[in-house]
């Protein structure tokens with residue numbers, strides 16, 4: 001059987017496409033793309049012309065058998081999304097899960113990913129981070145999600161669109177208050193910008209310069225302060241004292 005190549009494509013700068021990705025895109029029998037018109041332009045730019053098939057969140061499940069039949073016939077297939085790494089807040093998970101369950105060979109072609117690019121330059125801890133994709137669009141569920149994350153010590157990472165960036169910053173200001181926030185905007189593009197401050201400071205900055213609210217964003221938030229060992233042992237001593245008192249032991 002052929003292989004499925006999961007191919008990362010640029011998030012704004014065409015030079016970020018790897019030579020290996022170019023070679024594989026030129027060699028596969030079929031390119032499954034989130035948006036065939038969008039990825040068709042990328043292929044044309046590379047001087048390539050390949051048969052394409054759309055694969056997006058609404059038809060992904062129904063494409064599995066079609067694509068598997070091609071693999072079984074010996075064809076190699078590439079999977080691409082509009083930008084960055086497929087499956088990372090993009091279609092492809094159902095396809096990869098099903099094909100892996102059927103024992104097909106799946107080959108990742110690593111490359112651009114906004115999450116990793118943003119973290120690599122933000123200056124927030126990267127030893128542990130919690131990627132949360134897009135926050136819920138509605139205000140209530142969005143705040144509930146942030147409240148659930150408030151005690152996590154890992155760096156928090158979100159994807160965000162220009163339509164909601166201010167709402168998200170306002171909610172971060174309410175729920176996570178004075179935490180340090182780093183905004184990575186328009187990564188790898190002409191107006192790439194990193195903004196660093198509290199959510200309130202970043203909102204003020206956007207009011208002063210509305211261009212700062214345009215484009216694509218990765219929002220990174222410092223994790224909750226780690227519980228120090230001293231604090232931890234004080235908590236344990238408290239618990240012990242309460243247990244002893246509950247048992248009526250005189251202390």
Ligand code: SAM
Pocket residue numbers: 011012081083084085086087088089090112113114115158159160161184185186187188189216217218
């Ligand atoms: N699969 C992509 C990846 O590997 O990063 C992510 C796709 S997701 C549908 C799109 C979101 O990724 C945007 O709303 C934004 O949050 C983030 N993103 C994509 N490109 C970006 C860029 N050039 N600069 C900042 N964020 C970007």
